[in-house]
Amino acid sequence: MTDAIAYERIGDIAVLKAQNPPVNALGIDIRTGLLAGIERAESEGAKAVLIYGDGRTYFAGADIREFGQAPKDPYLPDLCNRIEASPLIVVSALHGTALGGGLEVALSSHYRVAVPSAKMGLPEVHLGILPGAGGTQRLPRVAGTEAALEMITSGRQVGAKEALAAGIIDKIAEGEPREIGLAYTQELLDQGAPRRAVGEMPAPQAVDFDAIYEATLKKGRGQLSPATCVRAVQAAAESPSLEAGLKRERELFMELMNSDQRLGLIHAFFSERAVSKLPELKGVAPRDLNAIGVIGGGTMGAGIATAALLAGLSVVMLEMAPEAAEAAKGRIAGNLKGALKRGKISEDQFTQMTEDALTLATDYAALSDVDLVIEAVFEEMSVKKEVFGKLDAVCKKGAILASNTSYLDVNEIAACTSRPEDVIGLHFFSPAHVMKLLEVVVADKTAPDVVATGFELGKRLKKISVRAGVCDGFIGNRILSTYRKAADHMILDGASPYQIDKALTGFGFAMGPFAVADLAGLDIGWAMRKRKRAEGMDPRERDSAYVDKMCEAGNFGQKTGKGYYVYEAGKRGGTPNPEVSDLIAAERAEQGISPRVFSDEEIISRYMAAMVNEAAKVVGEGIARRPLDVDMTLLFGYGFPRYRGGPLKWADIEGLDKILANIKSYAKEDDFFWQPAPLLEQLVAEGRTFDDLNKENS
Secondary structure: OOOOEEEEEEOOEEEEEEOOOOOOOOOHHHHHHHHHHHHHHHHOOOOEEEEEEOOOOOOOOOOHHHOOOOOOOOOHHHHHHHHHHOOOEEEEEEOOEEEOHHHHHHHHOOEEEEOOOOEEEOOHHHHOOOOOOOHHHHHHHHHOHHHHHHHHHHOOOEEHHHHHHHOOOOEEOOOOHHHHHHHHHHHHHHHOOOOOOHHHOOOOOOOOHHHHHHHHHHHOOOOHHHHHHHHHHHHHHHOOOHHHHHHHHHHHHHHHHOOHHHHHHHHHHHHHHHOOOOHHHOOOOOOOOOEEEEEOOOHHHHHHHHHHHHOOOEEEEEOOOHHHHHHHHHHHHHHHHHHHHOOOOOHHHHHHHHHHHEEEEOOHHHHOOOOEEEEOOOOOHHHHHHHHHHHHHHOOOOOEEEEOOOOOOHHHHHHOOOOHHHEEEEEEOOOOOOOOEEEEEOOOOOOHHHHHHHHHHHHHOOOEEEEEOOOOOOOHHHHHHHHHHHHHHHHHHOOOHHHHHHHHHHHOOOOOHHHHHHHHOHHHHHHHHHHHHHHOOOOOOOOOOHHHHHHHOOOOEHHHOEOOEEOOOOOOOOEEOHHHHHHHHHHHHHHOOOOOOOOHHHHHHHHHHHHHHHHHHHHHOOOOOOHHHHHHHHHHHOOOOHHHOOHHHHHHHHOHHHHHHHHHHHOOOOOOOOOOOHHHHHHHHHOOOHHHHHHHOO
16 A cells, blocks of 8 residues: 555445545556555455545546556556456445546546546547546446547536536435545445446447547548547447457557647646746745726727726726727626626626626726726727826726737837836737736836736636737737738738638648738737838838728728628638739739749748747747647637647757748748748757756746
């Protein structure tokens, strides 16, 4: 026995208590202890075994400290088979979360009882793998093929009530897991209940697995693990025995373990947890944060206010006129009704948020007592400066003044106040109550506790918060601007917006860049181009005006019904706008460009090379502190496929030398745009990777 599993005899019942805080992860000590406990119970003549977790949960999954290490005996699949093979009645009492290997241990038990609040699931697909300890073979035997497929391919957790209805557990009981487990085990013994091994139950029903496989692959936009899970469940239905099904499960598991997608998803998993842990904030306490102000109640401002209200903060919404303030309240209420409809909040909470926690105002004086104020006004420096001048005059000492600017210089905004140390950028992504990313933009004079408060706000709002330095576009929009230019250059040279969008959704992006532009509004890019031209563009930079002509005609994308695509009311998505091809052809003729053919592979290669190159510049200049900061920004704000890990993880997997060679080859036609990032050249010369930089800065 190990200390991780405590052994106790209560009459005929051997009790195995997991005590491996905080989540009773199934590390080597737990596995060794469970095996020893089962063997001891059998040798001592017990009639039943109860397995439960001490503290806040049953086994919540694998021990992440063992990720990337060689597995150690006893292996979890062997342990599950051994538990199931025991001649004693084995019962698991579930509370907290039984996830991944935890649920697989529970399914290896002969009976399962759970507290009403327990949750369970097999989330392995999110790590690029599949349940590898019998989960794909046993869950379909108790829940049925279709229910098991849905749970395993989605990684979704289910509550006790749903689990009971599906046959995953046998009973729900109120109380402590030890007490309900002992009572249920004794009840089974008193009834003379038989040992009931899931693996000895009939094979689950066969369905059209080929059709489900294809549909799952399409739904996952190329992610392999959910579709591979379908094949594993198929083995449960079609194999002649449990042993044969387990063998096939293991083969498929190892295929995924050796895939690039697993590398990408594991990187995303750990980076998501590391991104907001900044050494500079160690020991720095955030300022008090109870009430916030939001200036501007359009889509963005209303979204920010909604997120704050859902996080339990009180909100003062400032607009310039009573009618605009009421309209903002309507948008916020509409957002909250969505949460109400999904069961996220109750009617009482909805009323409290909209009537008590939300205050409408048309006078800056209403912001005099808030702890933090976020402006979400028009993206124009003169407008921002006017707002911050007023905030400086009315906000209390120590209040944090935040800008939601997407591109503008936060240092310049801070300089127009008497308290630049209290000024920070908080760049939300629209819709702000839905999108997970928050760029915390740290200006030159921003105080450390103000930065800490920005991250604290992100935590409360359940955002993935990324630290960014000041430059045009910060991390995400700066990189976006560059890879979007690469796409624009390909259009001038012969590709179509629709081929580019199709190639990139094939790569795994949620949307292509031109569909994204239509969604965001073409007027945003138009305003930025006009600002850049007014500031003066380098004569070597390629430019085009065909999109400006679309904007001049009032075609701004989805909100006007026409952009790169035409959008019809009631129809999902859009169809290519035939006018765009004519505008592009006229532009090519005006610039004297003879169009050529692009393959989808070249489109992806150029687009990704531009993205990686600019991302390397962003890291090299310190705008992003670590490569993983870039990866999380692109994953959570820009639709980058999670299973590829982010652009810099993808670059590591693809090979930095290969990407640099591509960039140098493209520079032969345009040496201004394709200037290799010094950091990328340095890493290639030293034979190192972006991941090496992550490890050095962890």
